[in-house]
Amino acid sequence: MHLKLMGRASVAVLLLSLLAISHFHFSGAEDPYRFFNWNVTYGDIFPLGVRQRGILINGQFPGPDIHSVTNDNLIINVFNSLDEPFLLSWNGVQQRRNSFEDGVFGTTCPIPPGKNFTYILQVKDQIGSFYYFPSLAFHKAAGGFGGIRILSRPRIPVPFSDPAGDYTVLIGDWFKSNHTTLKAHLDNGKKLPFPDGILINGRGPNGVALNVEQGKTYRLRISNVGLQHSLNFRIQNHKMKLVEVEGTHTVQTTYSSLDVHVGQSYSVLVTADQPAKDYYIVASSRFSSKVLTTTAVLRYSNSAGPVSGPPPGGPTIQVDWSLNQARSIRTNLTASGPRPNPQGSYHYGMINTSRTIVLASSAGQVNGKQRYALNSVSYVAPDTPLKLADYFKISGVFRPGSISDRPTGGGIYLDTSVLQTDFRAFVEIVFQNNENIVQSYHLDGYSFFVVGMDGGQWTPASRNQYNLHDAVSRCTTQVYPMSWTAIYVALDNVGMWNLRSEFWARQYLGQQLYVRVYTASTSIRDEFPVPKNAILCGRASGRHTRPL
């Protein structure tokens, strides 16, 4: 990893060298820059003991972590050495005013094979634990993901002492097939099969050890980077104190195990307070008839011996256990977030919502092929990124409002679904799950308040049980089987933002849409122009990015 941190003094020199690619005067020139040069290649990996073709970043699987501090500018030059187009997306990094850098096909043209593209991101007003992943062509099944951490600025108080160590723990279900095989399966109209195992940091059973010293406390940043399964995470004989969820400092509750749904990130503190030996770290699948389990090792520096006994068991199909745990995760209102003012100073519960959008998922066949939909629309990507069509005023790529605010009850059909919304509106979105699986949804560009979840059909009366006081603000939420989850979101970030199922085959086969947060203003106070170095494709080919 090539990483360089520069202070204010070097910025002037730096800006000259960045002139060719950057829109530096729109990002915080006061804020430090960090540079990354990433080479994306195929490489043999053996996570479950058989050789398969993985996607590596600088030779690594999983890819290198991004370490940053609130407001840093991240300059990430990605060389695509694969034989197919590639994009990276930044799960949870809000890219304020800048959906062009979001790295999904609705906003950004793919990096052609053999070419490079420099992402220019700012982790503006954010803290917390997130991850990046490849967004196109089912690449996520082959790797290409890694952790992102955004630390608080030095003067901003953090509601716990500095841990002795800080570990990224990427957990996820895994297939022994390479991604092209899985993609062909989906393209042929079939469902994704059941996975072969679970990985922790890219390794199978006992492939990874986290080293600790007795008596010290460590932070674990756990993200579920898998393709579909909710996982339960636990450590033999150790408790976990939850401290942060996707950028929100939580009430510090202690858990003996934690459900991490696909796409979600959690930070826990673990104190090495047991006799010095090795202990199992376990991740096992939830809500699946067959339970997949894998282990890693928590290794004390003066360990008296290897892991022993059976790995601790955890919940398997129990939904209520998970729902109760989810409801117990709340914001610490007096703790600081990215700014010194307490997280509770934004009284989201006092703001009236101006619109309610109810999104119901469904699964079915279209033209004999498996598809998934939201309010009956199964998303199909146009030939041109929606955001570029918007920017260059290319008509015929999408129709704003091409999806209903309510479930239609009709059969699934294909369309390029774009939800039209007003800049600065405060909206309520209800995810209604009438299917018998756990779902997980992510919204790019935002963090939202998870105000309620329960079994059955959502009705306006469901609002009576909303948490309007200390709900957690995050970017990925689960929806239990035959249940609903409601979120509040302040649409203060202009752009074209992907709202998707994190169940990756469902996302790939249409369970996603774009939220167009629109303003007629063309001021850079509201939205940055297209980046100077943007790759232009489809009907945007040959257009001109703005002059410097």
Ligand SMILES: *[C@@H]1O[C@H](CO)[C@@H](O)[C@H](O)[C@H]1NC(C)=O
């Ligand atoms: C990327 O890695 C491949 C394989 O090691 C190498 O051939 C290529 O030159 C590298 N590209 C860059 C830009 O470093």
Ligand SMILES: *[C@@H]1O[C@H](CO)[C@@H](O)[C@H](O)[C@H]1NC(C)=O
């Ligand atoms: C590709 O990388 C080179 C440096 O090797 C850089 O000068 C150029 O700006 C990059 N291209 C894009 C589109 O970011």
Ligand SMILES: *[C@@H]1O[C@H](CO)[C@@H](O)[C@H](O)[C@H]1NC(C)=O
């Ligand atoms: C909440 O944050 C405050 C301020 O940092 C801290 O003193 C307190 O212990 C935290 N409370 C809980 C319950 O986590």
Ligand SMILES: *[C@@H]1O[C@H](CO)[C@@H](O)[C@H](O)[C@H]1NC(C)=O
């Ligand atoms: C992908 O996996 C299949 C089945 O194991 C194998 O035949 C094929 O060669 C693999 N493809 C690549 C490019 O490695």
Ligand SMILES: *[C@@H]1O[C@H](CO)[C@@H](O)[C@H](O)[C@H]1NC(C)=O
């Ligand atoms: C919210 O709506 C209620 C009922 O319509 C109204 O009484 C109240 O003034 C509104 N609050 C705000 C902050 O607009």
